[in-house]
Structures are given as C-alpha cells and as structure tokens.
Amino acid sequence: MAALDHNATFTAWVTDHAGIIHKVARGYASGATDHDDLVQEILFAVWRSVPGFRGDSQPSTYIYRIALNRAIALQRADASRTSGESGQDVDPDLLPAAPEPPDDRLELIYTELRKLDEISRAAMLLQLDGYRYEEIGELLGLTSSNVGVRLNRARKTLMDNLRGK
Amino acid sequence: MGKAELEQLWHEQTLGTNARFDPIRHVARLRGKRRSVMVLTAVAGVISLAALGLRAAKLLADPGFTLATGTAELLLAALPLLCVLGTAVHLRRQHAELDALRLDTRQCIEFAYRTVRREIRDIRRAGPPILAGFVGLFAVSKWQSIAAGREVLTHEAFSIFLVAGVAVIAVAVLQHRLTAFLQPRLAHLENLRQQLD
Numbered sequence: 001m002a003a004l005d006h007n008a009t010f011t012a013w014v015t016d017h018a019g020i021i022h023k024v025a026r027g028y029a030s031g032a033t034d035h036d037d038l039v040q041e042i043l044f045a046v047w048r049s050v051p052g053f054r055g056d057s058q059p060s061t062y063i064y065r066i067a068l069n070r071a072i073a074l075q076r077a078d079a080s081r082t083s084g085e086s087g088q089d090v091d092p093d094l095l096p097a098a099p100e101p102p103d104d105r106l107e108l109i110y111t112e113l114r115k116l117d118e119i120s121r122a123a124m125l126l127q128l129d130g131y132r133y134e135e136i137g138e139l140l141g142l143t144s145s146n147v148g149v150r151l152n153r154a155r156k157t158l159m160d161n162l163r164g165k
Numbered sequence: 166m167g168k169a170e171l172e173q174l175w176h177e178q179t180l181g182t183n184a185r186f187d188p189i190r191h192v193a194r195l196r197g198k199r200r201s202v203m204v205l206t207a208v209a210g211v212i213s214l215a216a217l218g219l220r221a222a223k224l225l226a227d228p229g230f231t232l233a234t235g236t237a238e239l240l241l242a243a244l245p246l247l248c249v250l251g252t253a254v255h256l257r258r259q260h261a262e263l264d265a266l267r268l269d270t271r272q273c274i275e276f277a278y279r280t281v282r283r284e285i286r287d288i289r290r291a292g293p294p295i296l297a298g299f300v301g302l303f304a305v306s307k308w309q310s311i312a313a314g315r316e317v318l319t320h321e322a323f324s325i326f327l328v329a330g331v332a333v334i335a336v337a338v339l340q341h342r343l344t345a346f347l348q349p350r351l352a353h354l355e356n357l358r359q360q361l362d
Contacts, residue, residue, distance in 0.1 A: 007189055014188045019178070043188050044195040045266050052267050062267075069266040069273045072357065105166065106174050119360040122270065128175050141271025141361065162166040 010047045017060045020129075021046075021067055026110050027125050028071035028118075038071060045070045064129075065139050068122045112161045120154040127151055206252045213245035229315070236306035237324070240299060244331065247295075258284065271361050278354040285347050288339050300332050 014021060021042050029035040045066050053062055113121055119140060126136045133144040133151075142150070220242040224235040258280050265276040307325060310316040 010192070011188060015186075018183070018186070023178070040191050040195055043191050045263060047188075047192040047196075048263055049267050052264070065269070066266045069268075069270055072270060073262070073266070073273060073277050073354075103174070105170075106178060108166070109171060109174060117360050118357060119270070128172070139269060141269035159168060159171075162171065165166055 006047075006050050010050050013050070013059050013063060014043065014046060017063050020060060020063050023125060023129070024064070024067040024071050027113050027121055028074075030114060038074065041074055042067045042070050061131075061135070061139065064126065064131075068125070068139070072118045072122065108162065108165055112158055115161065116154050116157065120150050123147055123151050124154045124158065202252075203256060206249060206256065209245065210249040210253070213242075213249055217242045217246055237303050237310070240303050240306070241324070241328070244299075274354055274357045274361065278351070278358060281347055281351045281354060285343065285351060288343055288347075292336075292339050296332055296335060300328060303328050 021039060024042065025035050025038045029038040046063055049062070049066050053059065057065075113124060116124060119142075122140060123136050123142075126139065131139070133147045136142070136151075137144045137147045140147070217239070220238060224230045224238060227235075262277055262280060265273050268276065304325075307316070307321055311318050311321065
C-alpha cells in the first residue's frame with residue numbers, strides 16, 4: 001500500500017470511528033497521562049495495522065480489535081489504574097471525538113466499568129456498542145456461551161454498583 | 166442508575182469529530198521516536214562491527230599476536246556489538262508483538278505471554294553463561310599475557326576493573342529489567358490468561 005493511501009485510509013478510519021478509540025481509552029486508562037499515552041499507542045497500532053487489513057470484517061470491528069488488544073496488553077499490573085477519572089485534563093488534541101461537556105453520570109459509568117476485569121470490560125464495551133455474542137466471542141477468542149455467562153456476571157456487577165448512584 | 170439510563174448515556178456520548186484531532190501528527194511523533202531508536206541501533210551496530218573488524222585486522226597484522234594474548238582485546242571490542250545485538254532482538258520482539266494485535270485477544274495475549282516468558286528464560290539461562298564466559302575468557306587471556314611477560318599486572322589493573330565493572334552493570338541492568346518490567350508483565354499476562362479460561 002502506497003504511503004499516501006496508507007495515511008489516507010488511516011485518517012478516514014480513525015475519523016469515522018473516533019468513538020471506538022475514545023471509549024476504549026476512557027475504559028482502560030484512568031488518569032490524563034494514561035489516557036494520552038493509550039490514545040497514542042492505539043493510533044500507532046491502528047496505523048501499523050492498516051496494510052494487514054484483509055477486508056474480512058468491518059474496519060470498525062478491526063479497529064475495535066486492535067484498540068482493545070493494545071489497551072489490554074499495555075495495561076500494567078497496577079491497581080491504581082483502575083480508579084480515578086479519565087476525562088480530566090487530557091490533551092484536547094488527543095481527543096479523537098469532539099470534546100464533551102463534563103458529565104458526572106457518564107464518568108461514573110466509566111469508573112464502574114474500569115472496576116471490571118480487563119476481559120469482562122472489553123466484552124461489556126462491545127456489548128454496549130451493539131455487538132452480538134458471536135462477534136464478541138470472535139474478537140476476544142471466547143465461545144458465545146462463555147461470552148454470555150461473562151456478560152451476565154459483568155452486567156450484574158455493573159448495575160449493582162450503579163444502583164442508587 | 167438503571168439499565169435504560171446507562172444505555173441512553175452511553176449512546177448519547179458526543180462522538181462528533183474533534184477538529185483539533187490530527188491522528189497523523191500523533192503517529193508521526195511515535196514513529197519518529199521508534200525510528201530514532203532503530204537508526205541509532207543500526208549506526209551503533211555498524212560502528213561497533215567496524216571497530217571489531219579494525220581491532221581484529223590490527224591484531225592479525227601483529228607478528229606477536231596469539232589467540233591467547235589477543236582474546237582480551239577482541240572481547241572488549243565485541244562488547245558494544247553484543248549490546249547492539251541485544252537491542253536489535255528487543256526491537257524485533259516489540260514489532261512482533263505489535264503485529265500480534267491483529268489476532269483475537271486470546272491469541273494476542275498468548276503471543277505476548279510466550280514472548281515475555283522467552284525473554285525471561287533467555288536472560289536467566291543465557292545471561293549467566295555469556296557473562297561468565299566473557300569475564301572468564303578475558304581473565305584467562307590477561308593472565309596468559311602477563312605470564313608471557315607481554316603485559317604487566319599494574320598496567321592492566323584498569324582494564325581488569327573495567328571489565329569487572331561492565332559485568333556488574335550488565336547483571337544489574339538485566340536484574341532490573343527482570344524485576345521491574347518482565348516479571349510484573351508476565352504476572353499481568355498470566356492473570357489475563359486466567360480471565361480468558
């Protein structure tokens with residue numbers, strides 16, 4: 001793929017699917033520095049993966065796969081990364097989506113999502129964005145039934161934690 | 166907060182394009198950093214290879230050269246090349262891990278797990294013999310040179326301390342990499358594997 005095509009495809013992808021990178025970064029990074037680092041790492045990983053796209057899935061699914069794998073593999077075994085607020089003081093140039101007005105309710109959802117284990121969190125993000133069990137299983141390397149069990153448990157934990165808040 | 170409100174908030178997130186967002190610039194920044202490391206490694210590789218070649222040529226042209234007396238000098242010249250090779254292997258592993266991001270999460274985690282485990286095994290198994298062999302060969306070579314009267318112990322004390330210092334630093338660097346980076350990452354990946362089971 002020529003450099004021009006490569007960059008043009010990449011720019012079109014991340015512009016059209018900015019929300020995916022935004023949600024994955026907020027779901028996996030707790031502080032502003034972590035968020036900025038993760039967005040940059042995801043962008044680089046997506047850029048590098050453009051020539052490897054064979055067209056057997058939607059670009060959005062491909063971007064989700066790379067973004068989630070990058071976020072999960074990059075995550076340090078550090079408990080401090082599972083708490084805190086992700087939307088504070090991030091570099092506006094590194095916000096793939098349009099800057100949002102601060103929304104405590106949305107931040108609460110992300111905070112509770114970040115308390116889930118990495119794999120359940122990925123499944124939950126995918127389900128919230130409308131992916132079916134089979135698709136989630138394919139992305140994560142799990143069976144559909146395993147995805148179902150995992151999502152039921154994650155959803156219950158999430159709703160229990162959000163109830164009354 | 167109920168399920169309906171959660172879904173409503175989720176789908177109402179502002180997901181329009183940020184006019185200030187320039188993805189190519191961010192990629193270029195990271196690419197630049199990575200490219201600098203690769204260029205530096207390549208340049209260091211060429212320089213260290215040339216230095217080793219020149220040293221070997223000089224020794225071979227010396228009529229008094231024997232393998233025993235020249236080994237120490239060759240080892241010192243080979244040391245930077247060894248470091249460059251180590252860096253090159255590390256960079257190749259990093260690239261392979263990036264390529265594995267296209268796989269599903271289970272395969273991606275398995276790949277990273279095997280890569281980190283192999284690096285830990287390499288450091289533990291290959292590190293001590295390489296370092297011990299390096300220091301041992303150097304010491305034997307120096308001892309033979311001194312015994313043959315080509316060198317004097319007091320003059321060579323500096324190079325002996327230098328090599329001992331390099332060996333200590335190498336052990337410390339490898340130990341730090343093991344405990345600060347590789348073992349925590351392996352534990353994290355092991356945890357992810359368990360989550361996937």
